[in-house]
Amino acid sequence: xxxxxxxxxxxxxxxxxxxxxxxxxxxxxxxxxxxxxxxxxxxxxxxxxxxxxxxxxxxxxxxxxxxxxxxxxxxxxxxxxxxxxxxxxxxxxxxxxxxxxxxxxxxxxxxxxxxxxxxxxxxxxxxxxxxxxxxxxxxxxxxxxxxxxxxxxxxxxxxxxxxxxxxxxxxxxxxxxxxxxxxxxxxxxxxxxxxxxxxxxxxxxxxxxxxxxx
Numbered sequence: 001x002x003x004x005x006x007x008x009x010x011x012x013x014x015x016x017x018x019x020x021x022x023x024x025x026x027x028x029x030x031x032x033x034x035x036x037x038x039x040x041x042x043x044x045x046x047x048x049x050x051x052x053x054x055x056x057x058x059x060x061x062x063x064x065x066x067x068x069x070x071x072x073x074x075x076x077x078x079x080x081x082x083x084x085x086x087x088x089x090x091x092x093x094x095x096x097x098x099x100x101x102x103x104x105x106x107x108x109x110x111x112x113x114x115x116x117x118x119x120x121x122x123x124x125x126x127x128x129x130x131x132x133x134x135x136x137x138x139x140x141x142x143x144x145x146x147x148x149x150x151x152x153x154x155x156x157x158x159x160x161x162x163x164x165x166x167x168x169x170x171x172x173x174x175x176x177x178x179x180x181x182x183x184x185x186x187x188x189x190x191x192x193x194x195x196x197x198x199x200x201x202x203x204x205x206x207x208x209x210x211x212x213x214x
Contacts, residue, residue, distance in 0.1 A: 032064075033101070039053075039064075041070050041193075043193040052186050058101070066100070067095055070097070072094055074194065076094055081115075081151070081159075096190055097109075106172070107171055113163070118161065120137060136150060138210060146164070149161070149191060151201075162194075162195075185210065192207070
């Protein structure tokens, strides 16, 4: 009888161990991520951009980018540049890079691209945003940055205005002096990456860290 009990309990113990092993494996997979310089196709590989992203996400942070669609950004914007201008509607933002910290899955920031119908005019946001010298219009506030720039792709495409927007998550508590510079640096780096992939001319996007407009 005792040997029968042992035969019955042994498989149960094996199942428990297997379940624990699977759970541990799942945790290991959940914790996997990438450093700031490698996420979203390595757009933030340049020193200034990698430093800016680490300042926002945390030094040495491991990041995941589920939900990012960098290839769709290129496909949709190429199509936009070949669509006749009359009757165009405001394009919804396409997720270029959506970042979370690996393991605890805290939202860090999201970067989107869209075709804009026009560049905003006026300086009504000046009291709560900083303007920068890159593209045609660039601003950064406490949780948000935006750059409008012109993209002239090779024929038969026509010139279009693109808007890259960076939105930092409310739960990201990286508020510190310089956060606006870091946000605009990341937005500008992403804009330059996409512009290069599309073959844009006339962007007026600067390299490195954009200077605050005077």
